[in-house]
Amino acid sequence: MSIHEECGVFGAISRERKDLARLTYYGLYALQHRGQESCGIVVDDDGLFYSHKDLGLVGDVFSKEDLDRLPESTMAVGHVRYSTTGEKTRANCQPIEVNHQKGKLALAHNGNLTNSDKLRDRLELNGAIFHTTSDTETIAYIITGKRLRCGSIEDAVSQAMDEIEGAYSLVVMSAAKLMAVRDPYGYRPLCYGKTKDGTYIVASESCALQAVGAEFIRDLEPGEILVFNTDGEIVSRREHCGKVPRQSCIFEQIYFARPDSVIDGIPIHEARVRAGRALAKAHPVDADAVIGVPDSGLNAAIGFAQESGIPYSIGMIKNKYIARTFISPGQRERDNQVHIKLNPISSIVKGKRVVLVDDSIVRGTTSRRLVTMMRDAGATEVHMRISAPPFLHPCYYGVDIDSEDNLIAAQHSVEEICELIGADSLGYLPIEDLKVLSPELGYCDGCFTGRYATAVSAHYRKDRFSTPLSQRKKKSQK
Structure with missing residues (x-):
């Protein structure tokens, strides 16, 4: 088999309404190597969300007419997916959208949670109804639940990070803010930059910034939450930074990332x-x-x-x-x-x-x-x-x-x-x-050594590997 990519996330926020759907489309094209099963874009037009997502490659899912139907907006979030958890169905296409009492939420996720089974069981016992089989919906439920009980969406995201475990790089879009989130171990890459006209861009890799004409600013620190608003303000929250040693995935350097990307200061080529x-x-x-x-x-x-x-x-x-x-x-x-x-x-x-x-x-x-x-x-x-x-x-x-x-x-x-x-x-x-x-950063080598930084529940291990190979839709051999 071939080692499959994971996912790629992309976000954009501007002071003025612009064609951010097309900008996101170009960014996702640059991240296509990270996932080819499905893709999607959600835009925020003054609190109203419009989206298009489906199974397939970026160039196949989005026609000119599809992009034209997405209005000019001040925020957008996009995603390309390969399913390491969850089935390959249209329902699992991201970004995931949630409507709740305090507004709307769109979420794009790269990574896997290692305690998603426990969280999902708890949520279902409390009445949650899941529409997908991906752990991204679990994250969305956790954030939404926190949001209903706390003051701000960024507080809700921070509190959710106390419960979710494993690897996650997120782009979260509310009606008024865009957030970039990297897990405390820094497993998956996430960076941000800025275009000449002042649009801030968040992406899994720096190659996507280059694709839309944005200047790279920096990578997010492990555990960091960056909060952007349409006034051009950025707030960095670091309450989850430095709690655990960095464990960035070494296979990003070996295989996943594009050679022209720079991740955590390391030129991949x-x-x-x-x-x-x-x-x-x-x-x-x-x-x-x-x-x-x-x-x-x-x-x-x-x-x-x-x-x-x-x-x-x-x-x-x-x-x-x-x-x-x-x-x-x-x-x-x-x-x-x-x-x-x-x-x-x-x-x-x-x-x-x-x-x-x-x-x-x-x-x-x-x-x-x-x-x-x-x-x-x-x-x-x-x-x-x-x-x-x-x-x-x-x-x-x-x-x-x-x-x-x-x-x-x-x-x-x-x-x-x-x-x-x-x-x-x-x-x-x-x-x-x-x-x-x-050479200078801590990394995860669990696939080579069996040393994992987080606890992995027996149920999660069994659920992932007890299903017959043919039913888990493995598609190739290497």
Whole structure:
């Protein structure tokens, strides 16, 4: 399987009514790599919410007519989704909208709650009726409940943070304010910036700021709440900051984030090049060409080539018109899709000893297919190098990493995996070299080590991994 993206969030607020729907549309386009199952936009026109959301890619869900139907507004929030929890249905499309006694609320969420089962049970016993299966609706209910009993929406959000656990980066829109929220561990990225005309932008990654012409200001601190109003005022609330050590997801640097993004001060391209250099030091090899698997292996392949002195070659081409959704019902279709999506350049590969660099091996089937493709194209040797340590444990914080039963590295040694994928040699990034990706910041490496920063309830673990794989709509193998 391929490691799936999580979600991307986007928000905009302006002093004057503008076409923020179209601005948000461009921002979501820049975040499309973070989720391709569904997307949505909600705009606030003087306290009235208008929305459009559906299953599919941004360019398919929003036509010119759809955007024209969304009025000019002073605030907007947008979302692209991949379902790590909750089913792939239109009801689960975000942003989620809530109407209550004190007004309206729209919420976009990136991450996973680890206590959502307990919170949901409590809410249902108190009469709450859920319309979705995502934990985002749980967050919305918690915030709404707090809002009915406290003075302001930002107080409600702060109090909700005392109850929700796990990973969450949120954009929350009320009738009069826009809020950006990052969980105390800082699992998921969130930043903000400002356009030349004074519109403030909140986004999962800095690449989305660039896409709408906004200047990056800074990342939110873990635990921080930023409150924006239409007068241009910003209030930073930090009562949840510094309570726990930072645990930013290291896989943002390895795979998820776009290479042109900067997250928590770390340029993603440079981080991946450093990982490739470390990989070359840890697992040297005699070869003729270094080839990155598009797109996620390209930056690390450059670093491997720089450190090893082996020439970097563009030896594999990706079909740019194949979506990253991997909707395939069976293994044969999955294998065919890999071949349709990626193809070697025979003139580069033929007669060469090749180092093939990729970001991860999950089950091994796609890696085996890639090795076979290289050999069929004439490679005399294929040495696989992976710019992450072996996946040994599941992720509970918003990354679609499966249970140990379905992770090849949890069932086989490196030597056995090498034989299973048909490579001449195999090398992973050593766990101690993860620090080259995030040299100054604390990070979560639970999927590699099994060390989790938060408690994960037995019910949550069972609920996530007891359902048969086919019913959880896993769509690909890697």
